Amino acid sequence: MNFEEIIANVELHFLTLTDECRRDLKKVSKIMTLERETLLVKEGQLADKTYFIAKGSARAFYLKDDKDITDWFAFENNFINSINSFFLHIPSPHFIEVLEPSILLEISRENIDLLSDRYQEFDRLGKIAITKTLLQLQQRVVSIQFETAQQKYENILQIRPDITQRVALTHIASYLGITLETLSRIRNPKKRI
Amino acid sequence: MNFEEIIANVELHFLTLTDECRRDLKKVSKIMTLERETLLVKEGQLADKTYFIAKGSARAFYLKDDKDITDWFAFENNFINSINSFFLHIPSPHFIEVLEPSILLEISRENIDLLSDRYQEFDRLGKIAITKTLLQLQQRVVSIQFETAQQKYENILQIRPDITQRVALTHIASYLGITLETLSRIRNPKKRI
DNA sequence: CGCCGAGTTGAACTGAATCAAGAAACGTGG
DNA sequence: CCACGTTTCTTGATTCAGTTCAACTCGGCG
Numbered sequence: 001m002n003f004e005e006i007i008a009n010v011e012l013h014f015l016t017l018t019d020e021c022r023r024d025l026k027k028v029s030k031i032m033t034l035e036r037e038t039l040l041v042k043e044g045q046l047a048d049k050t051y052f053i054a055k056g057s058a059r060a061f062y063l064k065d066d067k068d069i070t071d072w073f074a075f076e077n078n079f080i081n082s083i084n085s086f087f088l089h090i091p092s093p094h095f096i097e098v099l100e101p102s103i104l105l106e107i108s109r110e111n112i113d114l115l116s117d118r119y120q121e122f123d124r125l126g127k128i129a130i131t132k133t134l135l136q137l138q139q140r141v142v143s144i145q146f147e148t149a150q151q152k153y154e155n156i157l158q159i160r161p162d163i164t165q166r167v168a169l170t171h172i173a174s175y176l177g178i179t180l181e182t183l184s185r186i187r188n189p190k191k192r193i
Numbered sequence: 194m195n196f197e198e199i200i201a202n203v204e205l206h207f208l209t210l211t212d213e214c215r216r217d218l219k220k221v222s223k224i225m226t227l228e229r230e231t232l233l234v235k236e237g238q239l240a241d242k243t244y245f246i247a248k249g250s251a252r253a254f255y256l257k258d259d260k261d262i263t264d265w266f267a268f269e270n271n272f273i274n275s276i277n278s279f280f281l282h283i284p285s286p287h288f289i290e291v292l293e294p295s296i297l298l299e300i301s302r303e304n305i306d307l308l309s310d311r312y313q314e315f316d317r318l319g320k321i322a323i324t325k326t327l328l329q330l331q332q333r334v335v336s337i338q339f340e341t342a343q344q345k346y347e348n349i350l351q352i353r354p355d356i357t358q359r360v361a362l363t364h365i366a367s368y369l370g371i372t373l374e375t376l377s378r379i380r381n382p383k384k385r386i
Numbered sequence: 387c388g389c390c391g392a393g394t395t396g397a398a399c400t401g402a403a404t405c406a407a408g409a410a411a412c413g414t415g416g
Numbered sequence: 417c418c419a420c421g422t423t424t425c426t427t428g429a430t431t432c433a434g435t436t437c438a439a440c441t442c443g444g445c446g
Contacts, residue, residue, distance in 0.1 A: 064339060071335070083331060087324055120313055127320045130327055131280055137330040138276060142264070144337050145370035146257060149434070169393065177338035182434055184394050342402065362425065375402055377426050 001103050003031060006054040010105075013077045014125045021119040028111035032104045040104075041096040046089070047082035048109040056102025057166055060094045061174075070175040073099075073167065075160070079129050099167055149178045150186050194296050196224060199247040203298075206270045207318045214312040221304035225297045233297075234289040239282070240275035241302040249295025250359055253287045254367075263368040266292075266360065268353070272322050292360055342371045343379050 003026050011017055017025065031054075034040075040058065041047040051058070058080050060072040071094060074080035085092035086109060098104075116123040143155050153176060156163060163172060173183040196219050204210055210218065224247075227233075233251065234240040244251070251273050253265040264287060267273035278285035279302060291297075309316040336348050346369060349356060356365060366376040 069339070071331075083328065087328060120316065123313065123316060123320070127316070127323065130320065130323050134323055134327045134330065135276065135280060137327065137334060138264075140334060141330060141337065144334065146262070179435060180393075181395085181436080185434095188394070361423095372403060373425075374404085374427085378402095381426070 001031070001054055003029075003105075006031065006052065006103070006105050009054060009077055010052055010125075014128050015121065017121055017125070018119070021115065021122055024115060024118070025107075025122070028115070029105050029107045032106055034098045034102050034104065036098060036100050036102075038098040039095060040098060041082050041085070041092050041094065043093060043095055044091045045085070047085035047092040047094075047096070048089070049106050050079055050081040050086060050109070050112060051096075052079050052105040052107075053077065054103040054105060056098060056100040056104075058096055058098045058102065058104075059167070059171060059175075060096050061171070062094050068170070068174065070171040073160075073163070073171075073175065075166075099171075144177055149176070149182050152176045152178065153183065153186050194224070194247055196222075196298075199224065199245065199296070199298050202247060202270050203245055203318075207321050208314065210314055210318070211312070214308065214315055217308060217311070218300075218315070221308070222298050222300045225299055227291045227295050227297065229291060229293050229295075231291040232288060233291060234275050234278070234285050234287065236286060236288055237284045238278070240278035240285040240287075240289070241282070242299050243272055243274040243279060243302070243305060244289075245272050245298040245300075246270065247296040247298060249291060249293040249297075251289055251291045251295065251297075252360070252364060252368075253289050254364070255287050261363070261367065263364040266353075266356070266364075266368065268359075292364075337370055342369070342375050345369045345371065346376065346379050 007017070007022055007025065032051075034056075040049075040051060041060075043062065053074055053076050055076055057073065057075045059070050059074070060080065060082060061068055061070045063069070072080070080096060082092040082094045082096055084090060084094070112122075112126065116126060143152055147155065153172075156172065156176065169183055169187075170180050173180045176183070200210070200215055200218065225244075227249075233242075233244060234253075236255065246267055246269050248269055250266065250268045252263050252267070253273065253275060254261055254263045256262070265273070273289060275285040275287045275289055277283060277287070305315075305319065309319060336345055340348065346365075349365065349369065362376055362380075363373050366373045369376070
């Protein structure tokens with residue numbers, strides 16, 4: 001997968017860029033091909049990069065009392081970064097891990113800022129990405145707060161039917177805010193007598 | 194409170210505008226002085242306005258099985274709108290209600306879009322507002338998911354110590370995703386024998 | 387093979403919900 | 417300024433969804 005193909009996907013899912021902007025973007029971004037379980041960001045680092053997932057998937061997670069809690073999944077044609085670190089310029093509370101063999105496009109905040117100043121369209125692209133994430137998070141709050149474990153699971157299946165094939169159940173459980181055991185019971189409902 | 198004072202607060206909490214942009218903003222925005230319990234948005238409406246709260250407070254809520262669930266609070270120097278309706282151009286699932294006697298600045302999406310096209314700074318202002326909201330929502334997900342009712346309450350008190358003086362406990366409870374009864378017990382811990 | 391991590395199953399426990407009264411605070415009109 | 421009704425909040429008893437802890441199964445891989 002080359003730069004042009006990847007950018008075509010960015011433009012398809014966000015917005016079209018001018019040739020000039022696209023050319024500058026190419027200069028400052030880097031294609032990465034990664035194994036599963038590669039860590040893109042470690043807790044404590046300044047995570048001033050954003051990644052576009054051209055192929056594969058990744059998750060952001062943190063350790064709470066030594067338990068691994070998944071906070072966010074990202075799949076192909078979406079961006080992922082460590083939002084607190086990226087936007088607030090603080091050490092990352094999150095790890096970011098690639099979940100499958102993946103192809104990513106990496107861009108630094110510095111270059112994002114430069115491109116956003118130079119090209120209003122690029123600034124817009126960022127705004128759209130943030131807005132989409134905001135709306136997803138909003139949905140998630142409602143889901144976490146007022147749905148049963150079962151409904152939350154059905155919900156994520158609806159949004160991403162292939163998730164159970166692509167992501168370990170442990171991660172799905174912690175993302176949903178339920179235990180692995182509960183998730184397992186939901187998936188294998190005991191026969192009532 | 195006049196337009197200039199309100200805009201000074203917007204600029205203080207978000208970013209400084211050029212005189213030209215400020216002048217155009219004045220032309221298209223409207224100051225509203227409202228009683229408590231005024232509805233700014235009703236469920237089902239196209240809510241294509243955004244409000245800056247110069248003074249007072251408001252909440253977004255929805256009805257789930259006839260129960261009133263508060264989804265978001267906004268206080269002075271913040272924006273509020275019905276995010277789903279505003280960004281996706283769909284009928285609002287939310288109501289928005291003013292909680293205290295308030296002074297608001299109202300701007301339509303149409304004008305926001307016009308100003309965002311004309312002034313990169315104004316576009317940025319929007320991006321900053323969205324980003325701040327995103328980070329707050331992110332915090333909220335963590336809080337809802339892994340804190341006890343007690344911790345959630347202490348949490349909100351830390352962020353907004355005066356909330357219990359300004360907002361009905363019922364609304365705080367539903368915002369935290371707990372029942373009014375549980376909130377009451379947390380606030381009045383029974384003496385252990 | 388035999389081990390190891392991932393997932394499953396079982397039983398006991400618990401934090402918060404629900405249901406049901408009651409008390410306080412609030413406001414409005416006599 | 418008091419009486420009454422309404423809304424808001426408190427308290428108690430019971431129930432339940434989901435957690436916890438512990439043991440077991442299964443599939444892959446060295």
